[in-house]
Amino acid sequence: MTSSNQTAWGHAxxxxxxxxxxxxxxxxxxxxRTLLLxxxxxxxxxxxxxxxxxxxxxxxxxxxxxxxxxxxxxFFSQSRLWGTIFTTLWLALPSTILNIALAVPIAFKMxxxxxxxxxxxxxxxxxxxxxxxxxxxxxxxxxxxxxxFNRILMAGHLIAQPLQLTHNxxxxxxxxxxxxxxxxFLLILSHVTGIDPSLGNAAASLGARxxxxxxxxxxPLLAPGLAMTFCLVFVQAFSVFPSAVLLGAPAGPxxxxxxxxxxxxxxxxxYSMASAIAMVMGAVQLIIIVxxxxxxxxFYRGPASGGKA
Amino acid sequence: xxxxxxxxxxxxxxxxxLLWSSVVWGFMGFFLLNMVxxxxxxxxxxxxxxxxxxxxxxxxxxxxxxxxxxxxxxGEVLTVTMQVVLAVVLISAxxxxxxxxxxxxxxxxxxxxxxxxxxxxxxxxxITYGIPLAxxxxxxxxxxxxxxxxxxxxxxxxxxxxLTMTPFIEQxxxxxxxxxxxxxxxxxxxxxxxxxPLLAPGILAACLLVLVRTIAMFELTFLTAGGDSQTLVVALYYSVxxxxxxxxxxxxxxxxxxxxxxxxxxxxxxxxxxxTQIVARVKKQPKGA
Numbered sequence: 245m246t247s248s249n250q251t252a253w254g255h256a257x258x259x260x261x262x263x264x265x266x267x268x269x270x271x272x273x274x275x276x277r278t279l280l281l282x283x284x285x286x287x288x289x290x291x292x293x294x295x296x297x298x299x300x301x302x303x304x305x306x307x308x309x310x311x312x313x314x315x316x317x318x319f320f321s322q323s324r325l326w327g328t329i330f331t332t333l334w335l336a337l338p339s340t341i342l343n344i345a346l347a348v349p350i351a352f353k354m355x356x357x358x359x360x361x362x363x364x365x366x367x368x369x370x371x372x373x374x375x376x377x378x379x380x381x382x383x384x385x386x387x388x389x390x391x392x393f394n395r396i397l398m399a400g401h402l403i404a405q406p407l408q409l410t411h412n413x414x415x416x417x418x419x420x421x422x423x424x425x426x427x428x429f430l431l432i433l434s435h436v437t438g439i440d441p442s443l444g445n446a447a448a449s450l451g452a453r454x455x456x457x458x459x460x461x462x463x464p465l466l467a468p469g470l471a472m473t474f475c476l477v478f479v480q481a482f483s484v485f486p487s488a489v490l491l492g493a494p495a496g497p498x499x500x501x502x503x504x505x506x507x508x509x510x511x512x513x514x515y516s517m518a519s520a521i522a523m524v525m526g527a528v529q530l531i532i533i534v535x536x537x538x539x540x541x542x543f544y545r546g547p548a549s550g551g552k553a
Numbered sequence: 554x555x556x557x558x559x560x561x562x563x564x565x566x567x568x569x570x571l572l573w574s575s576v577v578w579g580f581m582g583f584f585l586l587n588m589v590x591x592x593x594x595x596x597x598x599x600x601x602x603x604x605x606x607x608x609x610x611x612x613x614x615x616x617x618x619x620x621x622x623x624x625x626x627x628g629e630v631l632t633v634t635m636q637v638v639l640a641v642v643l644i645s646a647x648x649x650x651x652x653x654x655x656x657x658x659x660x661x662x663x664x665x666x667x668x669x670x671x672x673x674x675x676x677x678x679x680i681t682y683g684i685p686l687a688x689x690x691x692x693x694x695x696x697x698x699x700x701x702x703x704x705x706x707x708x709x710x711x712x713x714x715x716l717t718m719t720p721f722i723e724q725x726x727x728x729x730x731x732x733x734x735x736x737x738x739x740x741x742x743x744x745x746x747x748x749x750p751l752l753a754p755g756i757l758a759a760c761l762l763v764l765v766r767t768i769a770m771f772e773l774t775f776l777t778a779g780g781d782s783q784t785l786v787v788a789l790y791y792s793v794x795x796x797x798x799x800x801x802x803x804x805x806x807x808x809x810x811x812x813x814x815x816x817x818x819x820x821x822x823x824x825x826x827x828x829t830q831i832v833a834r835v836k837k838q839p840k841g842a
Contacts, residue, residue: 285652300685382591
């Protein structure tokens with residue numbers, strides 16, 4: 245870098261931040277000291293997030309033995325490793341779609357403030373706050389063969405034998421709904437309440453019935469919020485870990501990709517392989533997110549408020 | 554299709570609307586009932602003498618709490634949890650609030666890149682970056698230590714504070730600071746006497762949200778904690794994982810203690826923030842200021 249380059253930068257910064265103007269006429273202030281406040285934050289994210297990620301990426305290409313791609317070749321040639329991608333997708337995609345499909349109509353119904361709305365949203369925040377470990381422990385008792393859930397179904401003569409809902413696919417699926425549905429609902433609710441209701445009223449005054457209002461007015465306006473919610477809920481479901489171990493069958497049907505990564509790191513102490521699996525996990529999440537955002541790009545783009553600002 | 558939807562039949566619409574309402578409320582009721590069942594199962598089991606093949610336990614006792622306290626060394630675990638949570642809240646506020654101030658008040662080249670940098674740790678799930686992060690921390694001999702756990706927990710919380718506080722600071726009139734400067738206040742006194750009092754409600758809300766999130770943060774603590782740096786949620790995981798080694802009631806007694814800790818802070822946090830803010834960062838900005 246030449247010195248002229250540095251002055252040009254200083255000028256640009258000073259001009260953009262307005263510090264040169266305010267900083268007094270006699271003292272040239274090429275650098276705005278307020279920006280130094282950002283340094284600790286940036287340093288922290290770079291050292292504890294970017295560096296580990298980059299280090300993990302490099303590590304994944306430098307296995308203890310074999311060529312640079314050995315980990316990835318091994319991952320994609322062993323069904324007990326690559327299979328985890330589909331095991332995880334098979335849990336994450338249905339639960340995400342279901343959670344959003346349930347959350348949209350309900351959030352839509354509850355977009356108008358009503359008595360008890362705060363109480364309801366508070367109740368829904370509880371499972372999110374308690375987290376997956378506690379929900380898993382609760383579900384183990386509640387859904388167990390002698391738990392209240394099966395007892396109620398049997399007392400109502402809906403089933404003759406207790407349903408097997410723990411230590412299998414369904415246990416993990418239900419835990420993903422218990423924590424995922426409130427998350428999807430609250431995210432969508434915050435988007436739905438941002439849509440000006442006068443738009444729907446305008447459509448109604450032209451004779452649009454509720455479903456038509458939803459289909460032609462709200463849904464297009466909701467598309468960006470839905471895409472964002474889908475990404476967040478999916479990413480969370482795809483990285484399911486504690487409930488897949490505690491409530492599922494971690495050796496078989498719910499051996500999700502995070503379990504494979506964890507085993508590589510903390511049971512085989514093969515950090516290179518563990519990093520490779522973590523990178524694959526990130527890549528799959530990225531692919532799904534990009535797909536969702538591309539699909540979302542084909543919807544309406546524009547303001548969600550009424551004509552008047 | 555469009556023609557159909559435009560033809561209105563008020564009576565039918567009303568019936569359908571009513572049916573729709575009952576489906577929606579019915580589902581909500583069902584969901585909340587299951588929530589109560591889950592939490593209730595844990596709570597009832599934690600005070601049960603024996604509970605095998607019946608709706609309710611044979612008898613009730615509190616002895617599981619004292620045995621859980623001793624078995625799981627909950628005194629130590631709670632101390633560690635408090636240390637981690639306090640350190641994480643303090644450090645993320647100290648780093649996050651000034652950074653949020655710079656982002657709210659200044660335009661500079663690369664600002665979008667910096668925003669993205671702070672957004673990424675919140676979008677990437679902890680288990681994905683937790684494994685490379687734990688590897689790095691072990692490389693620097695910080696893995697398994699209290700410092701390592703605190704550092705790992707800062708990764709999502711510092712960006713959280715920054716992204717929560719930035720819109721909050723943007724809505725404070727910059728002329729207040731300018732006025733203070735006119736009267737000769739330096740940067741530090743502007744911060745101390747003008748900004749901090751105005752920002753107090755926002756900082757408090759952000760800190761409480763960080764606190765609640767850190768108590769419940771399982772993945773990062775799990776991946777970086779050693780034997781003597783476990784927080785409550787990680788200790789709970791291990792005890793559920795090793796179910797059968799200890800009495801189920803003892804595990805549930807610990808689960809209840811964890812619930813009480815979390816819900817206590819949640820209730821306090823909800824006095825200052827909207828429930829939706831716990832998942833979707835500050836959307837509705839607090840009025841005033």
